[in-house]
Amino acid sequence: MNSRLESILPKSVEYRLENERKRIACGAFSSSLGVPENLLARQSGYQVLGQVMGATVYQVGWQWSNPNWRNNNAYTQRTEGISFEMTALSGALMNARELAISRLRAEAQLLGADGVVGVHLSLRKPEYVGQNQIEFLAVGTAVMSSHAHEQMRGETPFTSNLSVEEAWALESAGYIPCDFVMGNCVMLQTMATNTQNRMGLTILSGARGNFEVTEYTGAIYTARELAVSRLEHAAKQSGAQGIVGVQVEVEEVQSFTTVNSTSNDNTPQEIFGFTATGTAVKPLNQSTNRDSAITTVINLT
């Protein structure tokens, strides 16, 4: 095992992958793909090598949620209508994800794979880990491409959350996956005085109206936009031309401690967090000569 990979993977992996490599040498493999997916993989020139994974248990640090404390300037500034990114939270969640994915990639590399398909990344909060601790688990199927687009064989294996069918369709149309990419952002926003009045939270208020809470809109909008722009940045880093299958999901932030304001501040606040994921793709240099004309069908199942 090469020493750089060894440093990020536990010993037990070495043992399992060693056996796995021997089995691959005699043509055996393990895979979580269904039968048709396996057949299509073989037909389209992918050799399935085996299951790979990456995991990490991570502790999320504290984050002051009072803007004054954060600014080291207690009790002097206004606390209404302020927003900032909770960098401890977004940083921790993204670091943990990247660790899991990089271990998955390292396992695939040890198997001699060209890439990993069907990557599934899940956040787990098992009972036996402490408060503020989470596990990220990435699993996928390592494959080797027998028709060997040179482009596909980068220095490290590609990762993607595509199924074999999707990888095949993409390749037929002249694209290949390059990386499973991610981006996130967690914003905190405190409510503006004006909104509090209109909502009837202070003595000044009258009727309870229907209105847009513009500061919250701004914060949630910004959190999503930043998550997506970080995703796009990651894709550019890996030399991609585009990203398919982007999903923007709510980041699990409620279960983490934020250290709240201490005494004289009751300003309502909300935390908005989002993660964006997708598969970055790039065009193939040489064109494939598969016939990819579309036929309309009625499915009988």
Next chain:
Amino acid sequence: MNTQSHEAPYEKGQTQGLPESAKARLAAGKANLWTSDLSVNEFLLVRDAGFTPLGLVMGCSIYHIGFQFTNPWESLELDVLTQALYSARELAMTRMQEEADLLGADGIVGVRLTVNRHAFGADLVEFLAIGTAIKHDTGGDYRTKRNKPFTSDLSGQDFWTLLRSGYRPVSLVMGNCVYQVRKRGIGQALGQIGQNVEMDNYTQGLYDARELSLARMQAEAEADGGQGIVGVEVEESSHGWNQHVIEYFALGTSIIEISSEHKIQTPHLVLSLGDKK
């Protein structure tokens, strides 16, 4: 027929509701990378139909839903609430269209218009519109009568099939109605104890509300020059109100003809070997 007053003027290139982060992202993404929430198959079909995805676009609005004081013994539309919920969706949609225009798109496909409650206070809801902005490879005018980029909640598969059969989407059209169903009078309620009876207050109220939401959606489609509406769904929801207050929300994609031929190739019958998922 009262149509909904949402004729806020729209100009190509306006960015009224967009945060700085959105403008920065779209400016950076414009040059050399597209992002799309289409699946691989949808992406390939959109490409096959002659369009290129430009980027993921979105718009949102967090709204405080208040209430409207009325007489509970009367069935009627709560017009203030109807208008509030409509405006919130309209805000989200317009912001998404502004984003698409910043990318120079012809339109947006796969739009999902959702109402989300996060961990907020009870009265706060988020309206979110999100989809993929696309542009035709050879140009052409796809804008709506109100000079907005076209929008559609159709999947990539539906979009491809629609274009093949000689139609194109014009706009995502919607209509809503928040309705209060009157309570039964005490005498009437007592008289009906233990009997099988039609609750005509509900029947009539829900019927009216559904009709109103559909009619408003259709009026909106006509205003945009649509010849028909596909994929209509009517959704029923109670945004934290009491059980006598309901919102009906109708949503669909209006379409117009682009040729007089409306045939698709004869479908083949296939038996799929794939997993049933």
